[in-house]
Amino acid sequence: MATEASSSDSMQAQLQQGGVVGGVLLAILGLLALVTPFITGLALSILLGAALVVGALVHVAAAFSAGSARGVVWQVILGIAYGLVGISILANPLLGLTTLTVLVIAFFAVEGIVQLVWAVSGAGSPLWLGLSGAISLLLAGMLLVGFPATALWAVGVLFGVDLLVTGISMAMHGRTQESATTAEAPAETMG
Template sequence: MTMPQDIARLQSQMRETVKSHWKGFLIEGIVLVILGLAAIAIPQLASIAIAIFLGWMFLISGALGLYLTIAAREMPGFWWALTSAALAIIAGLVLLVQPVAGTLTLTIVVGVYFLAEGVATIMYALEHRSQLSGRWGWLLTAGIFDILVAGAIITGLPGTAAWAIGLLVGINLVFGGTSLIGMALAARDS
């Protein structure tokens, strides 16, 4: 069981670690903001780059999975593992050979995700409105925003496939980088 003094000591160690490495966090934050702004400025290129990156990830993980599955073919579930590895290799090859088409598939998945996330967030907000006092409205707003983003992405297909993934990843990088910059500057000043 974790004791309060253990938690306090861990928090203190984390603060000291961040403080001693604040420059690294600052540099990382700046790089993320720059990459994010580039993705926002050229979302089509960023979308294709993400599809290619995911293609390599699938291809490498599938090849490794295939090797390990064949090496351990006596294990139960061999055919399922073999099927999984083959699907990863195929998905990787498709994304590498047809990255533009891959962005369409990725955009559909992201659109469906935002739709599901929005509905879940709205239901969560409504279910907890009595416990979360005035803050449940923020959850409700976030859920509605997710559904609006999903609607814009899905109804705009196939045109949104050219820019949606790159734009969303760019926005995420800017917010993540800004958070790291803020954390680094706060650690420096503490």
């Protein structure tokens, strides 16, 4: 029994340590993305293009297992659409990056409008929803005013910020778990 508990504690400590290390690595990648937002954006665009090409192959392969002629046709149509979009993004990653930026602008605009409507209707916490909605609309407006130049940096910066924040939160969560485990261990051995 004692070896099982010891083994479990050791595994938990390794997982917590892995969370801290993983968080630090994500934070470092986030900083690199923030320093090189254009390269990060292009890499994401190329990754999207490659994923769409793989999706095209999956749809074409699925056409062979479609039960009906109509299913075959739809799978082939989807495969062709995925393939054309994926290949066009791979052929011109800057076009893909521009498209991603337009999607980010649209997302921020829709998110801001929805949050402002919720705030006005009194749902949730109106102050925080309204503030979040206003910030989202402000971001959408800033990106739109500077478009197409914002396509050169916006996606990379947003991705970098996300990686940085996620990495820091993972590392802090791992550290908190380590502290909690260390604080509990003496109490368990005394009882």
